[in-house]
Amino acid sequence: MRIVTLEEHISLPELTSLLPAAALASFGQSPAMQQIIPKLADISGERLKSMDDNGISMQIISVDGFGAGLLTKEKAPAFATLYNDTIANKIADYPDRFSAFAHLPVSAPLAAADELERVVKDYGFRGAMIRGLTDELFLDNPMFAPILERAERLDVPVYIHPGLPPKSVVDAYYSNVGPLPGYFEPLGCYGWGWHSETAIHVLRLLAGGIFDQYPKLKIIIGHMGEMLPMMMARSERAFKPGNGGANQRTLTDTFKQQLYITTSGFFTQPPFKLAMDTFGEDNIMFSVDYPFSTNEMGIDFLNQIDLPEEKIKKIAHGNADRILKLV
Numbered sequence: 001m002r003i004v005t006l007e008e009h010i011s012l013p014e015l016t017s018l019l020p021a022a023a024l025a026s027f028g029q030s031p032a033m034q035q036i037i038p039k040l041a042d043i044s045g046e047r048l049k050s051m052d053d054n055g056i057s058m059q060i061i062s063v064d065g066f067g068a069g070l071l072t073k074e075k076a077p078a079f080a081t082l083y084n085d086t087i088a089n090k091i092a093d094y095p096d097r098f099s100a101f102a103h104l105p106v107s108a109p110l111a112a113a114d115e116l117e118r119v120v121k122d123y124g125f126r127g128a129m130i131r132g133l134t135d136e137l138f139l140d141n142p143m144f145a146p147i148l149e150r151a152e153r154l155d156v157p158v159y160i161h162p163g164l165p166p167k168s169v170v171d172a173y174y175s176n177v178g179p180l181p182g183y184f185e186p187l188g189c190y191g192w193g194w195h196s197e198t199a200i201h202v203l204r205l206l207a208g209g210i211f212d213q214y215p216k217l218k219i220i221i222g223h224m225g226e227m228l229p230m231m232m233a234r235s236e237r238a239f240k241p242g243n244g245g246a247n248q249r250t251l252t253d254t255f256k257q258q259l260y261i262t263t264s265g266f267f268t269q270p271p272f273k274l275a276m277d278t279f280g281e282d283n284i285m286f287s288v289d290y291p292f293s294t295n296e297m298g299i300d301f302l303n304q305i306d307l308p309e310e311k312i313k314k315i316a317h318g319n320a321d322r323i324l325k326l327v
Contacts, residue, residue, distance in 0.1 A: 001313060004320040005298065006060035006101075006126075007161070007222045007264035007287040011040040012090075015083050016066045023070040039291035040064055043090050047290070048097065054295040056288075057317065060324065061087065062101040062129040065163065069106065069131060076105030080115055088123040099326070101129040101159055109143055113150035120154050126324040127156035127220075132163020132194075138201050140208035148214050157218035157260070157323060160201055162194030162226075169197075190265075190292075198226040202259065206239055209246030211254045218323060219259050222287060224266035228255075229278040256280065260323060262287035263315075267301035281311045285320045 016024065039046065043061070051059065063083060068076040083103045091098040102119045104112040112128075119125040128151065130139065139148065139160070151158050165174065165188060174188030187193060198221055205211055205219065221228075228235070232252065239251045247254065261279055263272065264287035275284055288298035305312055321327045 001055075002057045002317040002321075003055055003286065003299075003302070004058045004060070004317045004324075004326065005056055005264075005287045005290070005295075006220075006285060006320055006324070007159070007262050008059040008061050008290045009040060009064040009292065010043060010061050010087070011037070011064040011066050012083070012086060013037075013041050015079075015086060018079065018082075019066060019070050024066065036291050043098065044094065048094070050290075050295045051097065054299045056295055056299075058097055058099065058326065059290070060099050060101060060126055060320075061091070062159070062161070063087075063103040065131055067103055069134065069163070071105075071107075073105065073107040077108050077111040077115065080105040080112070081118075084115065084119045084123070084125070088119070088125075099324070100125050101127050104128050104130065104147065106130055106134040106144070106147065109146045113146040116147065116150055116156070117154060120156055125156075126326070127151065127158060127218075129159040129161055131161045132197065132201070133166060136166040136168075138204050140204045140210050148210065148217055152214045152217040155216065155218075155325075157220045159220040159222075160198060161222065162189075162198045164189075165193055165197055169193075195223055195226045198223075199228050199231070202226070202228065203235070203239070206247050206251060206254055207245035209248070211258050212246070212248045215258070217258060220262065220285075220323075221259070222262045222264035222289065224263055224271045224275050225261040225279060228261075229271070229274045232278040256283060259283065260285060260319070263298075263301070264289035265293050267293070267297050269301075269304060269306075272301075272305065276307075281307075281314050282319060284315050285323070286316050 068080040071079055080103050087100050102116050102125045104115055106112050116128050174193060177187050178185045236251045239245055241248055260283050262285045286302055288295055
């Protein structure tokens with residue numbers, strides 16, 4: 001069976017080395033991260049072998065957090081262009097195995113929109129990945145309109161991945177909890193904070209009327225829906241049109257028409273069943289979150305799904321093929 005994964009990360013040292021040392025000082029210091037850094041740098045070696053060993057047909061790769069977001073809006077565009085050109089060159093010999101989401105200089109929205117269009121048209125990139133907030137602003141801020149408008153016009157999705165929380169949030173919620181700095185300890189990041197903040201990001205797009213403003217815009221989020229499936233019934237009532245938000249449609253209608261989720265990093269059946277009950281088989285795409293999770297974990301999970309074969313095929317590749325225009 002064809003299998004496509006689309007939250008799979010890279011970080012290329014030849015590009016990371018161009019970033020300010022001060023901005024990178026807190027990254028990559030843990031032993032676990034030191035083991036992952038070589039895997040992030042690899043594309044056609046161990047990564048491809050692991051894909052072959054586990055029957056993964058194609059990865060959509062995206063830049064991990066060490067990128068244009070660490071630069072000023074004046075310097076970010078050139079860096080993003082260089083990164084995208086480098087990615088395109090590295091995957092050019094593997095058109096059936098790899099594609100990519102654009103790395104964008106989000107702090108310079110018009111330049112980001114132009115870069116998105118360039119790489120979609122020139123390289124066949126499948127959309128963009130945006131990591132959390134930019135300058136402590138969510139994508140519902142009007143300054144980001146050029147990016148959303150261009151993605152809608154190009155008919156490519158925007159994948160919202162968790163990013164570092166604002167300092168004010170770290171200070172209020174995640175400080176003085178453990179030995180790691182508040183930006184990186186589990187409560188503020190991969191254990192909870194990342195996911196709740198991404199859910200808030202999507203709900204802001206709903207309440208701010210952004211989905212209605214761009215009715216053909218496609219948004220993707222990972223990690224089995226970033227807590228949203230569990231809250232769907234309650235949130236449906238809270239965000240009913242006319243309850244104070246700018247949304248013109250119900251939460252459920254909007255999400256089923258414009259929001260897609262991946263399984264990245266979640267490999268147990270109960271949250272998947274909840275996601276199926278709320279988002280449905282046409283809005284879920286298989287992903288691994290490589291190399292932060294292993295392909296073996298992802299494939300074991302996929303093989304345990306108790307659904308008819310035609311539904312499993314949708315999740316394994318059909319939805320990604322359709323949404324990302326892979327075939």
